[in-house]
Amino acid sequence: MYQQQVQETPQLKVKQSFFRDTFNKKYNVGFGSPLKDTCSRCFELARKIETASTSEEKVTYMTQKRIHTLKAKAFYQLLKVEPENCISLSFDCQKNNPLPKLTDQAAYFSRQLNMYNFTIVIGTSKSTLDNVRTYYWCENEHSKSSNEIASAVYHTLTNLVIPHNIDKIRLFADGCGGQNKNTTLLGMCSNWLFSHAPSHVKQLEIIFPMVGHSFLPPDRIFAKIERETKKNRSYAIHKFVNLFKEHATVYHLGDGNVEVHDWKKEVSATLKTPGNWYFKFNLSKRFILHRGRQNVSVQGEENYRNQIGQLKYVTKRRKKITDMAPSIVRRGNKVNIKKILDVANLLKKHFGEDWRTIDTLKYYKDVEEDNDNFEEHESLQCVPLEETENFI
Numbered sequence: 001m002y003q004q005q006v007q008e009t010p011q012l013k014v015k016q017s018f019f020r021d022t023f024n025k026k027y028n029v030g031f032g033s034p035l036k037d038t039c040s041r042c043f044e045l046a047r048k049i050e051t052a053s054t055s056e057e058k059v060t061y062m063t064q065k066r067i068h069t070l071k072a073k074a075f076y077q078l079l080k081v082e083p084e085n086c087i088s089l090s091f092d093c094q095k096n097n098p099l100p101k102l103t104d105q106a107a108y109f110s111r112q113l114n115m116y117n118f119t120i121v122i123g124t125s126k127s128t129l130d131n132v133r134t135y136y137w138c139e140n141e142h143s144k145s146s147n148e149i150a151s152a153v154y155h156t157l158t159n160l161v162i163p164h165n166i167d168k169i170r171l172f173a174d175g176c177g178g179q180n181k182n183t184t185l186l187g188m189c190s191n192w193l194f195s196h197a198p199s200h201v202k203q204l205e206i207i208f209p210m211v212g213h214s215f216l217p218p219d220r221i222f223a224k225i226e227r228e229t230k231k232n233r234s235y236a237i238h239k240f241v242n243l244f245k246e247h248a249t250v251y252h253l254g255d256g257n258v259e260v261h262d263w264k265k266e267v268s269a270t271l272k273t274p275g276n277w278y279f280k281f282n283l284s285k286r287f288i289l290h291r292g293r294q295n296v297s298v299q300g301e302e303n304y305r306n307q308i309g310q311l312k313y314v315t316k317r318r319k320k321i322t323d324m325a326p327s328i329v330r331r332g333n334k335v336n337i338k339k340i341l342d343v344a345n346l347l348k349k350h351f352g353e354d355w356r357t358i359d360t361l362k363y364y365k366d367v368e369e370d371n372d373n374f375e376e377h378e379s380l381q382c383v384p385l386e387e388t389e390n391f392i
């Protein structure tokens with residue numbers, strides 16, 4: 001192929017051995033999964049340092065890299081050290097588990113139903129069944145949006161045992177805009193702090209890591225789960241649930257014990273839109289909620305260490321945080337019809353025309369039959385908000 005490419009310029013033609021040598025030694029090719037967890041900013045700065053043409057330029061990039069690394073470290077320092085007066089929760093979504101999970105190529109290219117796992121780790125010590133909460137739900141039950149996340153966090157907060165010496169709760173979550181870094185979560189937390197937290201709890205702080213440096217305690221649990229799921233194919237939900245149960249206390253979101261509430265609607269009726277807040281929402285790394293006598297005030301900080309922000313209300317005029325009374329979001333979420341057809345095809349391929357008569361596949365039959373009774377709810381992709389952030 002190479003020889004053909006250089007047909008017009010014979011001086012570029014080479015022997016096969018020469019080509020092989022160059023291909024093997026000079027090309028950065030390899031097989032394997034890409035390192036998706038490498039931070040793109042780190043990568044970009046490393047390259048810039050390498051290719052800088054002047055020493056001034058090089059120093060500039062090195063300084064930028066140093067600040068970037070220090071900032072990332074400052075986050076982990078906060079996560080690692082739990083002050084005596086605090087309880088910390090960290091939470092994250094596992095990447096979607098596909099249903100049915102089959103290990104062949106047809107499944108790889110086919111659309112599948114998603115099963116979601118949202119996990120909260122309480123405290124900074126070792127994870128046990130007692131301090132890990134996993135909330136799971138399927139795509140045909142609820143979407144994956146700020147409401148589901150806020151409802152699960154609310155459930156953990158309201159069931160948390162908080163000793164008398166604790167006056168502050170800290171939440172660590174990755175800065176995904178759709179699910180975590182939004183006013184829905186913040187509004188729900190304000191409501192909990194004011195109306196439901198024990199009176200000795202005065203503050204709740206939500207802390208977001210740097211994009212690309214967001215490894216949190218739940219990710220350790222997800223890694224274990226994924227190691228297991230990689231080995232087996234699975235088309236039954238209970239197999240996933242049993243696996244979750246090895247690592248956490250497990251709740252099925254929306255089953256009557258843990259309801260999904262429409263926090264989003266209540267929050268937008270109660271809080272000002274973030275564009276009208278007195279600090280920049282997207283640039284903030286920490287939100288500190290203070291419980292006052294009348295209301296909750298919010299302090300935004302762009303830094304992990306300094307406390308320079310003011311304490312102000314972000315509620316609309318004549319609105320209070322106690323005004324929120326979110327209604328229950330009923331189970332049932334319409335799935336894209338193409339997805340349902342894909343799944344049916346996949347099951348036909350594996351189990352034959354009669355797959356609908358097989359007991360263990362009842363779930364898929366039900367999804368097909370019930371889908372038209374449901375509405376489609378908004379589902380949000382996890383896109384970090386700070387892609388365009390100027391780091392200096």
Ligand SMILES: [Zn+2]
Pocket residue numbers: 039040041042043068072212213
């Ligand atoms: Zn980085």
